[in-house]
Amino acid sequence: MNTEKATCKEVMNHICDNLGEELDSPRCVAIKTHLDSCDSCKKYFTSVETTIQFYKKYNVEVDDNTHKRLLDFLGLED
Amino acid sequence: MSEELLIQKAQNGDRAALAQLVKNYEQTVYNFSFKICRNKERAEHTMQETFLSMVKNIGQFSGKSKLSTWLYTVVSNNCLMLARSQKKHDYSSIDDEDNLISEENIADWKITPDQISENNELKVILDDAIQNLPAEYRVVFLLRDVEGLSTEETGKITELSIPAVKSRLHRARAFLRNELNKKLSYEH
Numbered sequence: 391m392n393t394e395k396a397t398c399k400e401v402m403n404h405i406c407d408n409l410g411e412e413l414d415s416p417r418c419v420a421i422k423t424h425l426d427s428c429d430s431c432k433k434y435f436t437s438v439e440t441t442i443q444f445y446k447k448y449n450v451e452v453d454d455n456t457h458k459r460l461l462d463f464l465g466l467e468d
Numbered sequence: 469m470s471e472e473l474l475i476q477k478a479q480n481g482d483r484a485a486l487a488q489l490v491k492n493y494e495q496t497v498y499n500f501s502f503k504i505c506r507n508k509e510r511a512e513h514t515m516q517e518t519f520l521s522m523v524k525n526i527g528q529f530s531g532k533s534k535l536s537t538w539l540y541t542v543v544s545n546n547c548l549m550l551a552r553s554q555k556k557h558d559y560s561s562i563d564d565e566d567n568l569i570s571e572e573n574i575a576d577w578k579i580t581p582d583q584i585s586e587n588n589e590l591k592v593i594l595d596d597a598i599q600n601l602p603a604e605y606r607v608v609f610l611l612r613d614v615e616g617l618s619t620e621e622t623g624k625i626t627e628l629s630i631p632a633v634k635s636r637l638h639r640a641r642a643f644l645r646n647e648l649n650k651k652l653s654y655e656h
């Protein structure tokens with residue numbers, strides 16, 4: 391594969407690896423270079439990151455009643 | 469008290485230690501169950517069954533793997549079993565990489581993650597999008613990206629190879645991103 395130039399499509403295909411993965415191969419250096427100068431890739435990259443953040447920040451909490459029902463169910467009441 | 473000691477005590481029949489283990493993990497298990505089911509009742513049911521399994525099997529727990537890994541495995545299996553018993557997903561959209569990642573649908577989004585807690589409309593959009601994602605992909609995305617587990621740990625829990633985890637993660641991200649893009653981009 392050509393390591394000097396990367397197309398948007400390739401960048402988008404590899405961007406996922408970029409999030410949370412170590413990337414220092416020549417291919418990835420080319421991708422990062424492309425990314426630095428390509429607006430549509432930046433937007434895509436940002437929207438993938440935002441997608442992950444949405445699901446990370448959407449949380450539910452165990453309330454007191456749910457906690458009590460759980461211990462009841464397990465026969466482990468305080 | 470260390471988790472190792474708590475587990476030892478629980479294995480010797482100490483119910484307070486068992487209750488403490490439940491307390492330490494109920495938030496994680498409930499939240500993860502919810503993220504898979506997108507339904508609070510089902511999440512509670514899954515949490516109860518998961519801890520029941522822990523209480524019953526704590527004696528066999530070797531301590532070689534982390535208790536959290538073990539709990540994630542029980543919840544994941546529960547979800548995958550349920551998914552298999554339900555309607556089959558249409559895999560064509562997620563298997564078609566050319567359509568999955570397209571240079572055409574790039575747009576800015578009109579909302580940021582910080583707005584999630586007070587935005588019920590966004591919650592519905594997020595619930596709907598992830599429910600369209602086949603369970604086998606959903607579990608990988610949630611374990612790796614949302615819970616922050618390593619690729620190796622995710623592979624162990626889902627019984628997938630490292631390349632299979634990466635490939636599913638890649639497709640899951642692109643799929644969810646496309647689903648959200650339909651609803652959140654400025655152009656619509």
Ligand SMILES: [Zn+2]
Pocket residue numbers: 397398399401424428429430431
């Ligand atoms: Zn580009």
